[in-house]
Amino acid sequence: MSQNHQPIETFVEKLVHEYFEADEHLEKIIWIKSPKPEIRLIEVNAQTITTNDVFAFYFPPFDEIPYAMKIAEVTPDEWQKVLQNEIPLPMGWSLEDRQEFSRELVAV
Amino acid sequence: MIDLRAWQLAFLKQARSDWETYQRIDDPAWPTCHRLHFLQMATEKLAKALLVADDVSLDKITHTHAAFVKFMRVARKNHNLQKELGMTYSQIIVHFNRLLPIAREIEILAPTLAQAGPNPEYPWLDNTGEILVPVDYSFPLIKLLQSPPGTQLLRYIRRFFVAFEKLFL
Numbered sequence: 001m002s003q004n005h006q007p008i009e010t011f012v013e014k015l016v017h018e019y020f021e022a023d024e025h026l027e028k029i030i031w032i033k034s035p036k037p038e039i040r041l042i043e044v045n046a047q048t049i050t051t052n053d054v055f056a057f058y059f060p061p062f063d064e065i066p067y068a069m070k071i072a073e074v075t076p077d078e079w080q081k082v083l084q085n086e087i088p089l090p091m092g093w094s095l096e097d098r099q100e101f102s103r104e105l106v107a108v
Numbered sequence: 109m110i111d112l113r114a115w116q117l118a119f120l121k122q123a124r125s126d127w128e129t130y131q132r133i134d135d136p137a138w139p140t141c142h143r144l145h146f147l148q149m150a151t152e153k154l155a156k157a158l159l160v161a162d163d164v165s166l167d168k169i170t171h172t173h174a175a176f177v178k179f180m181r182v183a184r185k186n187h188n189l190q191k192e193l194g195m196t197y198s199q200i201i202v203h204f205n206r207l208l209p210i211a212r213e214i215e216i217l218a219p220t221l222a223q224a225g226p227n228p229e230y231p232w233l234d235n236t237g238e239i240l241v242p243v244d245y246s247f248p249l250i251k252l253l254q255s256p257p258g259t260q261l262l263r264y265i266r267r268f269f270v271a272f273e274k275l276f277l
Contacts, residue, residue, distance in 0.1 A: 018197060019185070019197075021198070022196075022197045022198040022201055023201055048177075048178065048181055049174065049177050049178065049212065051172065051174040051178065053168065053172060053174075055159050055164060055172075055175065055178055056159070056163050056164065057155075057158045057159060057178070057179060057182045057183070058158055058159075058276070059185065059186050059187075059188075059276065060188070060276070060277060062187045062188060063187075064187065065187070069185075070163060071182050071185060072182075073178055073181055073182055090163035090164050091163050091164070091165060092163060093163065
């Protein structure tokens with residue numbers, strides 16, 4: 001359970017809806033589940049630049065989301081390379097336990 | 109055990125020093141290449157101060173130069189920043205989109221990203237085969253930084269440095 005007695009899924013879904021609603025170029029969000037109390041997201045967005053890395057930026061918890069967040073942004077091509085293990089994930093991240101959200105499956 | 113917070117603060121300290129140097133020499137009396145070099149280094153390390161918080165190897169962080177644009181794109185999701193600017197996420201996306209092309213111009217000043225083209229550190233060959241030297245080159249970016257989106261971007265960079273702990277830690 002989270003710090004405020006709501007499951008972490010609730011906060012992830014809130015973020016996913018917010019992000020899809022605000023950014024029309026966002027194609028997919030991958031939630032990488034973590035043993036730590038933090039939200040790890042990879043966003044697939046054709047508008048971002050290609051770096052051939054998955055760099056996750058850290059944001060501290062705040063009132064509405066009481067979890068630290070680590071957010072990376074990749075292009076669709078980079079995401080395919082991640083899936084094919086050509087681009088590594090950040091240390092400790094794994095594709096084994098992930099949940100994908102696509103725009104079509106999320107009612108915006 | 110690596111103390112990631114200590115590394116983060118170390119990157120931030122060096123970024124602030126680069127930024128302070130940029131501000132001191134941001135004067136036409138100084139060659140444009142040196143002014144832009146310090147701006148590029150300051151913004152790169154600013155972004156890396158967030159990256160180094162966890163999960164990314166220090167080796168990878170020190171060897172990449174493409175961090176600032178992704179930082180600017182992802183920083184829009186920071187609720188502390190949204191609150192500070194009084195904008196929603198949707199508003200800040202539109203607002204920052206105007207600034208991203210200039211952020212990218214700053215980022216690709218790094219020689220490894222400049223692809224043997226204009227950069228503030230090393231001479232390069234132009235299309236006619238002439239050797240160009242940074243100190244002699246008038247970088248178009250310097251004019252872009254004086255445009256409304258350019259000055260706005262610089263204001264935000266300054267704000268990030270002043271309020272980094274409040275916004276990002």
